[in-house]
Amino acid sequence: xxxxxxxxxxxxxxxxxxxxxxxxxxxxxxxxxxxxxxxxxxxxxxxxxxxxxxxxxxxxxxxxxxxxxxxxxxxxxxxxxxxxxxxxxxxxxxxxxxxxxxxxxxxxxxxxxxxxxxxxxxxxxxxxxxxxxxxxxxxxxxxxxxxxxxxxxxxxxxxxxxxxxxxxxxxxxxxxxxxxxxxxxxxxxxxxxxxxxxxxxxxxxxxxxxxxxxxxxxxxxxxxxxxxxxxxxxxxxxxxxxxxxxxxxxxxxxxxxxxx
Amino acid sequence: xxxxxxxxxxxxxxxxxxxxxxxxxxxxxxxxxxxxxxxxxxxxxxxxxxxxxxxxxxxxxxxxxxxxxxxxxxxxxxxxxxxxxxxxxxxxxxxxxxxxxxxxxxxxxxxxxxxxxxxxxxxxxxxxxxxxxxxxxxxxxxxxxxxxxxxxxxxxxxxxxxxxxxxxxxxxxxxxxxxxxxxxxxxxxxxxxxxxxxxxxxxxxxxxxxxxxxxxxxxxxxxxxxxxxxxxxxxxxxxxxxxxxxxxxxxxxxxxxxxxxxxxxxxxxxxxxxxxxxxxxxxxxxxxxxxxxxxxxxxxxxxxxxxxxxxxxxxxxxxxxxxxxxxxxxxxxxxxxxxxxxxxxxxxxxxxxxxxxxxxxxxxxxxxxxxxxxxxxxxxxxxxxxxxxxxxxxxxxxxxxxxxxxxxxxxxxxxxxxxxxxxxxxxxxxxxxxxxxxxxxxxxxxxxxxxxxxxxxxx
Numbered sequence: 001x002x003x004x005x006x007x008x009x010x011x012x013x014x015x016x017x018x019x020x021x022x023x024x025x026x027x028x029x030x031x032x033x034x035x036x037x038x039x040x041x042x043x044x045x046x047x048x049x050x051x052x053x054x055x056x057x058x059x060x061x062x063x064x065x066x067x068x069x070x071x072x073x074x075x076x077x078x079x080x081x082x083x084x085x086x087x088x089x090x091x092x093x094x095x096x097x098x099x100x101x102x103x104x105x106x107x108x109x110x111x112x113x114x115x116x117x118x119x120x121x122x123x124x125x126x127x128x129x130x131x132x133x134x135x136x137x138x139x140x141x142x143x144x145x146x147x148x149x150x151x152x153x154x155x156x157x158x159x160x161x162x163x164x165x166x167x168x169x170x171x172x173x174x175x176x177x178x179x180x181x182x183x184x185x186x187x188x189x190x191x192x193x194x195x196x197x198x199x200x201x202x203x204x205x206x207x208x209x210x211x212x213x214x215x216x217x218x219x220x221x222x223x224x225x226x227x228x229x230x231x232x233x234x235x236x237x238x239x240x241x242x243x244x245x246x247x248x249x250x251x252x253x254x255x256x257x258x259x260x
Numbered sequence: 261x262x263x264x265x266x267x268x269x270x271x272x273x274x275x276x277x278x279x280x281x282x283x284x285x286x287x288x289x290x291x292x293x294x295x296x297x298x299x300x301x302x303x304x305x306x307x308x309x310x311x312x313x314x315x316x317x318x319x320x321x322x323x324x325x326x327x328x329x330x331x332x333x334x335x336x337x338x339x340x341x342x343x344x345x346x347x348x349x350x351x352x353x354x355x356x357x358x359x360x361x362x363x364x365x366x367x368x369x370x371x372x373x374x375x376x377x378x379x380x381x382x383x384x385x386x387x388x389x390x391x392x393x394x395x396x397x398x399x400x401x402x403x404x405x406x407x408x409x410x411x412x413x414x415x416x417x418x419x420x421x422x423x424x425x426x427x428x429x430x431x432x433x434x435x436x437x438x439x440x441x442x443x444x445x446x447x448x449x450x451x452x453x454x455x456x457x458x459x460x461x462x463x464x465x466x467x468x469x470x471x472x473x474x475x476x477x478x479x480x481x482x483x484x485x486x487x488x489x490x491x492x493x494x495x496x497x498x499x500x501x502x503x504x505x506x507x508x509x510x511x512x513x514x515x516x517x518x519x520x521x522x523x524x525x526x527x528x529x530x531x532x533x534x535x536x537x538x539x540x541x542x543x544x545x546x547x548x549x550x551x552x553x554x555x556x557x558x559x560x561x562x563x564x565x566x567x568x569x570x571x572x573x574x575x576x577x578x579x580x581x582x583x584x585x586x587x588x589x590x591x592x593x594x595x596x597x598x599x600x601x602x603x604x605x606x607x608x609x610x611x612x613x614x615x616x617x618x619x620x621x622x623x624x625x626x627x628x629x630x631x632x633x634x635x636x637x638x639x640x641x642x643x644x645x646x647x648x649x650x651x652x653x654x655x656x657x658x659x660x661x662x663x664x665x666x667x668x669x670x671x672x673x674x675x676x677x678x679x680x681x682x683x684x685x686x687x688x689x690x691x692x693x694x695x696x697x698x699x700x701x702x703x704x705x706x707x708x709x710x711x712x713x714x715x716x717x718x719x
Binding site for chain 2: 014015016017018019020022023025026028029031032035040046047048049065066069094095096098099102104106107108110111120124140141196199200202203204205208210235238242243
């Protein structure tokens with residue numbers, strides 16, 4: 001394929017740790033192959049060459065936390081045929097959304113001697129709060145295999161095959177003994193979106209929800225299970241308010257817990 | 261002369277670094293009056309929201325400061341909380357931590373060498389561009405990077421934000437049989453790492469020398485990675501030597517607990533990253549500092565590669581102060597990390613338990629480790645029940661900002677003395693000067709808005 005006939009890929013970054021776009025560079029076996037199939041038009045972490053839009057596929061990492069971000073995401077949407085968010089920051093506000101429960105002025109004063117030099121919003125919000133999003137890829141960080149699937153699905157003009165079921169399915173597929181049933185370890189697997197391959201239970205710890213809520217959750221049944229296994233209200237609120245703080249399901253349940 | 265009178269330039273974007281940064285240069289006649297590196301990362305307030313969290317949480321939470329060096333955050337956090345709770349992790353658990361960190365060094369340093377930095381020396385925009393003419397070199401880099409990731413994936417569960425690190429050790433430790441295939445892979449990686457040192461040693465390096473105090477951890481008998489004592493090698497000018505001097509000077513040390521008394525942070529209007537000074541002076545952390553302070557403890561194979569690459573013999577007191585050559589030092593460190601990982605795997609015996617208990621107690625703890633791009637310090641104050649009441653994180657890039665600005669000022673000044681640079685030449689020079697230090701500005705978009713202001717009558 002000539003450069004001009006290849007689809008144009010762009011990678012953008014908002015408030016985040018860079019981990020999700022690093023996942024693309026971590027596709028060591030596929031990286032040069034992907035680079036043959038698409039024209040990487042804008043990916044500043046990897047290349048100082050930037051090409052003009054419009055872009056066929058924009059991957060967006062990070063959450064919206066500054067007034068400039070609000071304008072920039074509008075522009076990116078306008079120049080992108082398809083826009084896919086990658087990671088917990090872009091899909092659920094990220095760990096920096098913990099500010100949403102606090103007084104940001106006080107937060108600024110903790111970190112900075114002169115908070116007035118710092119321009120920031122009171123909230124950290126997902127990309128979908130500002131513009132229409134074509135697909136959201138979960139995870140903190142995203143999974144390499146799922147990222148390759150999203151890119152190749154786009155190239156083939158089909159829907160990405162990224163399951164929306166819970167981590168429990170992946171534990172079963174992997175043959176991992178349930179840490180809750182066998183050891184009474186609190187585990188967010190039943191309410192967490194699949195994608196990581198059920199890593200934590202395989203390493204003997206409970207899932208801590210870094211892929212955010214699955215598409216079907218049953219918190220009224222689930223919360224008593226966490227309490228049975230030794231978590232108190234504060235523990236439950238902390239685990240729900242970590243990397244996917246602004247995901248509506250986690251946010252709502254953590255508020256209910258605190259209200260009780 | 262193309263520049264006369266007052267002049268302002270806005271130029272391009274700085275790629276192949278982590279984070280958003282802008283550069284401001286003010287010229288007064290033919291003199292660089294001011295060079296400011298302005299980091300515009302949107303603040304994420306980790307130090308604020310860590311308050312109220314449990315003492316068990318910093319390893320998972322602070323890893324999210326940076327996807328490029330999460331292990332550095334996890335292990336600095338563990339060391340600081342364990343220090344507060346009076347627990348020391350050593351023996352095979354300590355060795356496994358070092359092995360995990362070797363994985364991050366191999367992955368992160370190789371990423372910087374091949375994908376971010378080498379294109380500067382070979383006139384390319386990216387490693388993908390580079391692969392068109394030097395595919396074997398890029399493939400070797402990707403293979404080496406993959407070997408680092410393989411360590412992190414086995415020991416940490418995944419390469420970015422590993423899930424297997426906890427206070428006191430690990431959730432699960434590997435069996436000897438699980439590590440065996442990794443050793444085979446690392447033996448191949450050692451050849452790739454040696455080849456990489458030879459490859460980068462052939463690049464063309466501009467003459468340059470930095471005159472900053474160097475700060476790195478030191479641990480006699482070992483090239484310090486996951487522990488050590490903060491050690492300072494003074495700038496040559498303090499001893500009346502020329503700035504690029506290759507002679508080492510007597511070092512001084514201070515305890516990790518005294519870190520805050522020596523490295524003092526302050527806020528400047530042009531940056532969201534705090535600036536820091538070491539005992540009131542500019543300092544540099546990272547590969548050059550580590551090589552100067554711990555170089556003599558490199559494995560024999562890495563030490564030989566360093567000398568063959570023209571870095572001199574650190575056992576004879578030779579130091580490298582040319583920031584452009586940091587890519588060579590980084591390649592030597594990758595070779596050392598591969599060798600060290602093999603040594604740890606060969607000596608491995610599974611510990612009886614995957615972790616030590618770390619019961620909470622009231623107090624303040626301090627921890628520092630060597631992130632790939634320099635010394636990373638954490639401090640936590642805990643309540644008796646383990647609730648964090650105060651947290652402090654001092655990342656390497658914030659410490660290096662002053663030294664990077666000094667590099668920019670000196671290099672631009674030198675370039676002006678050599679003739680009349682175009683805007684494009686100045687931009688390239690500044691971008692290279694910044695990339696030499698592998699800055700990790702892990703927030704926001706990656707823009708370098710270069711502003712050059714020319715004033716005075718000399719133009």
